[in-house]
Amino acid sequence: MEIPVVYGTTGSISALLDGTITRDIINNLTDIGGKCVAEYVWIGGTGQDLRSKARTLDKKPEKVEDLPTWNYDGSSTGQAPGDDSEVYLIPRAIYKDPFRGGDNILVMCDAYEPPKVKDDGSVADPVAIPTNTRAACAAAMKKVEAEEPWFGIEQEYTLLDATTKWPLGWPKNGYPGPQGPYYCSAGAGCAIGRELVEAHYRACLFAGINISGINAEVMASQWEYQVGPCTGIEMGDQLWMSRYILYRIGELFNVEVTLDPKPIPGDWNGAGGHTNYSTKATRTAPGGYDVIVEHCKKLEKTHALHIAEYGEGNERRLTGKHETSSMHDYSFGVANRGCSIRIGRMVPVEKCGYYEDRRPASNLDPYTVTRLLVESTLIN
Structure with a gap:
């Protein structure tokens, strides 16, 4: 079967996907060498928008605590200034990825200021950014x-x-x-x-x-x-x-x-x-x-x-x-x-x-x- 090639931007990628050809080709690429793709998902600066990006892990994590923290450019999501744009993501919940399948996962995260080092050299507890409403909710749920x-x-x-x-x-x-x-x-x-x-x-x-x-x-x-x-x-x-x-x-x-x-x-x-x-x-x-x-x-x-x-x-x-x-x-x-x-x-x-x-x-x-x-x- 010849793989169709689409040139230019006048056509819709979704229209090509509706034809199932490209979608089937991609979905059949299931052997990814034992790796795990983790799609980190978080809430953006409007409080309504969802953002995400993917990273490759050597293996599927057994629990959410096994996942590494990550960061993103908060100046591009309306959550940080350009001269101090790094926002940290802490993984909170893992779900199976219905789009990539296999051992790949979706990860719900919440966002924090970069870690601060205290005068004694220890690292302070993470501080939730203003748009992180999960932190306050988690604290309330812990009480009850x-x-x-x-x-x-x-x-x-x-x-x-x-x-x-x-x-x-x-x-x-x-x-x-x-x-x-x-x-x-x-x-x-x-x-x-x-x-x-x-x-x-x-x-x-x-x-x-x-x-x-x-x-x-x-x-x-x-x-x-x-x-x-x-x-x-x-x-x-x-x-x-x-x-x-x-x-x-x-x-x-x-x-x-x-x-x-x-x-x-x-x-x-x-x-x-x-x-x-x-x-x-x-x-x-x-x-x-x-x-x-x-x-x-x-x-x-x-x-x-x-x-x-x-x-x-x-x-x-x-x-x-x-x-x-x-x-x-x-x-x-x-x-x-x-x-x-x-x-x-x-x-x-x-x-x-x-x-x-x-x-x-x-x-x-x-x-x-x-x-x-x-x-x-x-x-x-």
């Missing part, structure tokens, strides 16, 4: 470890045509039919982008992400996947890595993914990041339901703080319409999707369980959201 906090996040997102920046499959300069037929739908005119969504689902399962389901959402070209239950800091690590995998899958289809909480103004649903939360006490009958009610009352006192940290642009989504509460009011209730906090119908019956914080936007930082939940209900 005995409470066994579990989380599950429902990540909604919208698929966009990479050229027009308009929702995938929507009429050019127009709109599809009204909402109604798209939620959990089947069919070419309703479940737009399913092939990409399914590829992401399988890639996350391969990677070891605890992805628990997918479904088409209320707005056409909007989808949701769920990650969890995860304990403590694992929630943030897994959701961020699942997003990285989603963006990489989007590359293969030449489709953009947006986490904008209200990508289309008007009578269209926004996109949320509903966060399900429980502790050992809430999961224990018969008193668990009473503990949940206590949590909900505590969360009212910190409502403004949570709203301020629950996602940029969330005010466009939390209007009291389209299955949301108003950002200006706090409420909780059983089976009420118009409340800030929804308690499941079976929780009062079984006298234990979990509850759902419906306020976070789709572009939530899971480290911040989970930290605030444990601080408001367990620490403060």
Whole structure:
């Protein structure tokens, strides 16, 4: 078979990949001499962008502590000045690489200032850079470890045509039919982008992400996947890595993914990041339901703080319409999707369980959201 050669930049690499020829050739190169490729992934300067770069290791590490620290140019990510640009990466979690396969891995990292040497010659503890929200979350989760906090996040997102920046499959300069037929739908005119969504689902399962389901959402070209239950800091690590995998899958289809909480103004649903939360006490009958009610009352006192940290642009989504509460009011209730906090119908019956914080936007930082939940209900 002749290998096709592409000249110039007028064609799309993704179009070539869609032909499967180059993709199959690369994917069949599985013998890499016993080496391991580690893709280090971290959060960039906007707090929303994900960055990554790869390095070759002599062998696959047995645990995350076996991985070397690394560094990157923080001046190119908006996280350091040009005259002191080195930012350090500390590996935190390992996942199987669904793109390279084999023994290759994806590594979730967080970012720190370069090590400082103290007057006595010893090296000071690493200092997290300002955009590193993982460090504070890890500290909070350590304090409440005995409470066994579990989380599950429902990540909604919208698929966009990479050229027009308009929702995938929507009429050019127009709109599809009204909402109604798209939620959990089947069919070419309703479940737009399913092939990409399914590829992401399988890639996350391969990677070891605890992805628990997918479904088409209320707005056409909007989808949701769920990650969890995860304990403590694992929630943030897994959701961020699942997003990285989603963006990489989007590359293969030449489709953009947006986490904008209200990508289309008007009578269209926004996109949320509903966060399900429980502790050992809430999961224990018969008193668990009473503990949940206590949590909900505590969360009212910190409502403004949570709203301020629950996602940029969330005010466009939390209007009291389209299955949301108003950002200006706090409420909780059983089976009420118009409340800030929804308690499941079976929780009062079984006298234990979990509850759902419906306020976070789709572009939530899971480290911040989970930290605030444990601080408001367990620490403060």
